[in-house]
């Protein structure tokens with residue numbers, strides 16, 4: 045079958061051979077009617093499950109009233125969204141800038157750092173991922189993404205994740221900020237040593253450098269707390285959020301200390317769609333759902349079930365099982381693509397993080413029953429791959 049996605053759409057995505065047409069909760073269905081448990085959630089976006097009723101209703105109601113309203117006008121849906129965001133804002137931040145994606149939330153953070161500190165230097169982490177627009181790309185580790193597009197931002201250095209001494213050595217007087225993911229997503233579901241983020245915070249305070257946390261993937265309840273950095277007892281100066289924040293609808297938010305945010309004068313940073321009523325309504329509905337349905341709690345219990353289950357897989361392919369809440373990785377000795385495709389055939393969608401880490405970002409509404417199915421399908425697929433690799 046010839047599809048415009050193959051012939052007309054820019055060929056920039058690795059495609060799975062499946063057309064998804066419907067979703068409800070933890071499940072999605074393809075055009076043949078086949079059912080899948082979705083542990084990818086569009087890279088963590090459908091954290092509330094697909095088509096959460098509160099989000100659907102919020103979008104429906106708002107779409108009948110007002111879809112667009114530029115930031116140069118006040119709007120009631122935006123006001124409502126801001127009151128909800130204020131409830132979940134990270135400690136230490138007082139203001140928020142609204143945008144439309146993770147990369148845009150990161151771009152905002154980069155401009156805030158420049159404007160507030162007047163410094164060009166940024167230290168990001170080895171194995172970081174911050175997005176693919178030119179600024180965010182400059183902070184993204186993978187050379188495969190960066191190299192075709194140099195020159196990028198000047199003054200960016202990369203420190204090995206979790207190593208405070210190496211980081212300290214890179215922070216000179218040109219450095220305005222350190223960008224960290226409290227749990228690295230794309231880079232392999234990497235959890236830092238327990239004291240690391242505290243040490244980074246202390247280093248920032250000592251050197252007068254801003255701490256920017258990228259919680260685009262780890263935030264919004266994913267790890268069993270509202271923000272992943274809360275596991276580590278630190279506060280950010282700036283925090284980037286997106287992915288799940290709109291309950292599936294595109295939205296980005298950059299939270300910052302008031303003095304930092306106030307360094308931007310009117311007109312110095314703005315956008316056309318940021319804070320639009322539809323995204324704001326979706327986001328308000330999503331926050332309500334997350335808080336009132338006890339979903340953050342579920343991230344902890346279901347996350348533990350999955351992690352324990354995966355830890356019991358006996359396979360020569362498995363190096364390590366890592367995870368915090370429902371942000372999980374199985375570090376393998378070989379490439380994981382076959383396991384992903386085998387699992388897909390068996391009705392479970394899982395992701396990769398790099399070539400050798402199997403990544404799961406299940407929705408927080410996932411049930412025990414679905415967790416059991418995910419465990420058995422992924423184990424079977426790993427076993428099958430093991431037989432293929434080692435024979436027998």
Ligand SMILES: *Cc1c(COP(=O)(O)O)cnc(C)c1O
Nearest residue numbers: 145146147173174175229260261
């Ligand atoms: C996905 C992601 C981004 C980029 O978000 P986009 O919406 O794809 O631009 C940035 N940072 C982290 C940690 C991410 O996981």
